[in-house]
Amino acid sequence: MAKLRSAPTLDDVAKMAGVSTATVSRCLNNPDRVVEATRQRVQTAVDALGYTPNFAARVMAARRSFTIGAIIPTMENAIFARGLQAFQEELHQRGYTLLVSSSAYKPEIEEEQIRTLIARGADGLLLIGHDRDPKIYDYLNQRKIPVLSAWSYAPEAPVPSVGFDNRAAMFELARHVIQLGHKRIGVISGIVEGNDRARMRVEGIRDAVNRLGADALALIETPYEIENGASAFRDLMQRERPPTAILCGNDVLAVGALRQAQEMGLDVPGDVSITGFDDIELARIVSPALTTVHVPHREMGRKAAQQLIDMVENQTAAEGEQLATHIVNRPSLGKPALT
Amino acid sequence: MAKLRSAPTLDDVAKMAGVSTATVSRCLNNPDRVVEATRQRVQTAVDALGYTPNFAARVMAARRSFTIGAIIPTMENAIFARGLQAFQEELHQRGYTLLVSSSAYKPEIEEEQIRTLIARGADGLLLIGHDRDPKIYDYLNQRKIPVLSAWSYAPEAPVPSVGFDNRAAMFELARHVIQLGHKRIGVISGIVEGNDRARMRVEGIRDAVNRLGADALALIETPYEIENGASAFRDLMQRERPPTAILCGNDVLAVGALRQAQEMGLDVPGDVSITGFDDIELARIVSPALTTVHVPHREMGRKAAQQLIDMVENQTAAEGEQLATHIVNRPSLGKPALT
DNA sequence: AGCAATTATGTAAGCGCTTGCATTTTACAT
DNA sequence: ATGTAAAATGCAAGCGCTTACATAATTGCT
Structure with a gap:
């Protein structure tokens, strides 16, 4: 000062x-x-x-700070930026200030940030997802700091959550794809380790494939970058019996795949269908526009703020809330070619 | 006890x-x-x-907080998200924490946020651009809080800045467009009031048009949304003698224009050229990819953090720094049709 | 060994605000 | 008027930490 x-x-x-x-x-x-x-x-x-x-x-x-801490992987990811913006707006309206840190998807950094924010007197904490060292939950618990998790709803998790069921949402999409007639499914997932959202999405696809019986499932895991989506796509399509549909763990990877398809002279969805997840702006802008799963990011941010503040002010555990997602059908998904 | x-x-x-x-x-x-x-x-x-x-x-x-406050219009805008991310990373490395607020482009809100952050003991403040009530500068000055402005370099402004010359950068682009042979220039600008970045970009175009002599310049001012870019484009193209090139104040507006062009069955750049500004991810993803002005957002965030911390720690006024931008040539810009 | 100059540690005074409890004022009924 | 309960205000003890300044321990020289 x-x-x-x-x-x-x-x-x-x-x-x-x-x-x-x-x-x-x-x-x-x-x-x-x-x-x-x-x-x-x-x-x-x-x-x-x-x-x-x-x-x-x-x-x-x-012994109150009217400050809420949030630790997100990175603000550069549109889905977090949007949700966080809504979160902050709601906080502000209720008289709280937001303290933000980013963990760059690294557990050690996240842990350090948690300690920092608590030392700074944050009255409550917003975390993303559930995958983390149990010791952290012990620490949080011992400190009695209200914590809420977002972007993933998991009723049995150590802390209440406001989010959606990544597994079920992806299952729905995969089912839809399979019912369109696709038998050979490719998957480009974000890195799964320490990221339950990504992991659950893959699980959802697995469930659908097992349940509804597709022939094959090829999976590539790669970091959240357009370019990585592109090279994963190339890899997948060069395999012996290339997939007719590629489900991507998020829109960014899907856009990379889409561009690579064009690069390779493949028609989407004629030669291969591609889907994303998140429904960020990018998804409607590319052509063909991306079939994806819409996630209500702003609503999630807003609700998370409300519940977290309730926890802080009433010393009660929040209920958590499961938000609905829905499939957004756009031209990047079609029936498989009749081979 | x-x-x-x-x-x-x-x-x-x-x-x-x-x-x-x-x-x-x-x-x-x-x-x-x-x-x-x-x-x-x-x-x-x-x-x-x-x-x-x-x-x-x-x-x-x-009587120090090791906290830096930042007030940006909105985190939902990719250009701020990216720069802010870099800013935060640098801060963290130097042992500072970031306190973020967003003003939604509203001056009253920004003013309130400034007071809040100062009350919270922020050691320094990052603000965007220079357009604001002089009373705010008085207040800041009287409180002796180190303040740095980013996203716009203006040596004569009340506070030091790290950013680029919006006017000159846009001038260059406009010159390039005009030298390609375009005579009828359309402009889709973001809202100019209270936003020196947007205002200066328009000025840059005006300068070029006046200096290099184009025939006409049609200007539409509209908020930062893809859809608004689209409708502005429609409006511009329906005029009597439609422009052959449309310069947009930012990539988001440009992408809207681009999509609207496709909607209207116009070829870009065959029938009309379109350019953006900022070089966000979207610009390389759309097709045709967008000619735009590249802004080093991450570098800007990083440098801003460094200079601001220097101000805080050494009680000296920062120099500020002008960052270079450059035109990124992509297919959305071409020569005008030979009519 | 003896003394000054250094270096390490302890003491205690706040930093500006909230809040339980004590005290004063006000309101109202008698 | 007088007494009493309720409302308004004041008093003062911290909240947990940093930092002059005071004091104690060490070091280096002669």
């Missing part, structure tokens, strides 16, 4: 208004516990001095 | 290690001012207790 002799304190206000600091504090925090006349007098002093309460002092004394 | 479950304090550590709190504090903050043996002993106690310093207390006592 920039040190400046000029920053007025509660004391200054109290002196100017001719009351005690306790009264000033009450005017600011519990206006109804103070008689109107004094409140006015205090307000005048506050305005005259341009007083703004010192946050750190308030946190120390009240 | 011992409150169970509550986080261990410096006192606990001191007691356990058999030293004074001052020594513990020094071990943590100035390890070299303490002899190795005690440092070890203290460290052991810290580990055993799982001690994490209380941030608010530290801020209060040290």
Whole structure:
């Protein structure tokens, strides 16, 4: 904090208004516990001095920070950016401030960030997904910090969650694809380790394939980059009996696949169908536009904020909430060619 | 009196290690001012207790927060998300935490956020662009808070900036377009009010048109949404003598225009050329890919963090830095048809 | 060994605010 | 008026940490 002799304190206000600091504090925090006349007098002093309460002092004394911490893999990923934006808006409306960190998908960094945010007095924490060292949950639990997980709904997880069922959502999509007649399914998944969202999506496809009987399932796991989607696609299509449909774990990978298909002179969906997941802007912009699973990111961010604040304010565990997703049919998915 | 479950304090550590709190504090903050043996002993106690310093207390006592506040229009905009991500990474590396707020492009909200972040003890502030009420600069100045502006370099502005010359960059692009032979230029700009980046880009085009003599310049101003780019494009192309090239203030608007062109059965760049600005991912993904101006967002974020931290730590005004941009030539721009 | 100069550690005074409890004021009924 | 309950306000003890300044331990020289 920039040190400046000029920053007025509660004391200054109290002196100017001719009351005690306790009264000033009450005017600011519990206006109804103070008689109107004094409140006015205090307000005048506050305005005259341009007083703004010192946050750190308030946190120390009240042992509350009105700050919520969020740790997301990266803000560069549109799905997090959007959800986080909604989360922040809701927080702001409820008088909280957002402290953000990103973990770059690295568990060690996430752990460090968790400690940092708690040390900073975050009243609650938003985390993404459920896959993490149980020790972290112990720590969180011992510290009694309200924690909510988003982007993945898992009722049996150690912390309540607001999100959707990645497995079921992907299952639906895979079923839809298989019922269109596709027998040879390719999968381009994001990295699964430490990422239950990615893992569950793959599981969903597996379920569908096993249940509905497709012939083959080729899987490639690769980091979240358009280029990686492209090379995975190339790899998949060069195999002996290339898939007729490729389900991608997210839209970014799918867009990479799509471009690579064009590069290779393949028609989508004539020669091969491609699907994504998330329904980010990119998915409707590419041509052919991408069949994908729509996820209500903004709603998720908003609800997560509401539930987390409830946890913080009422000291109760949140219910969590499962959000619905739906398949968005676009031209990148069609029937398999009649070979 | 011992409150169970509550986080261990410096006192606990001191007691356990058999030293004074001052020594513990020094071990943590100035390890070299303490002899190795005690440092070890203290460290052991810290580990055993799982001690994490209380941030608010530290801020209060040290009158520093190691927190930097950033206020951006919205995280949903990829250009801010990317730069902010880099900013945060650099901050983290230097031991600072990022406090983020978004203003939704509304000046009142930005002002409120500025006050909030300062009350929260931010050691420094990152703001976007330069257009804002002079009173805000007065306030900032009076509070002596280091402030840096990014996304726009303007040496004469009230606060130092790390960014690029929006006007010159757009001038270059416009010149390039005009030299390709385009005479009728259309412009789809983002909202200019309170946004010097957008305003300067339009100025850059004006400069080029005036200097190099194009026949006409039609301008539409519209909010940052793909759909708005589309409708602006439709509007522009329905005019009496439609432009042969449309320069858009950003890639998002340009992508909207591009899609609308396809919708209308127009060939790009055969019938009309379209250019963007920012070089976000979208620009290379659409087809035809977009000619645009590349902005080094990550570098900008990183440099902004460095300069801001320098300001904070050395109490000096930063130099600011002008970053280079360059035109990225892609197929959406071509010569005008020979009519 | 003896002394000054260094270096390591301890003491204690806050940092600005909230809040339980004590005290004063007000409101109301008698 | 007077007494009493309720409302308003004041008092003062922290919240956990940093940091002058004071004090104790060590080191280096002669």
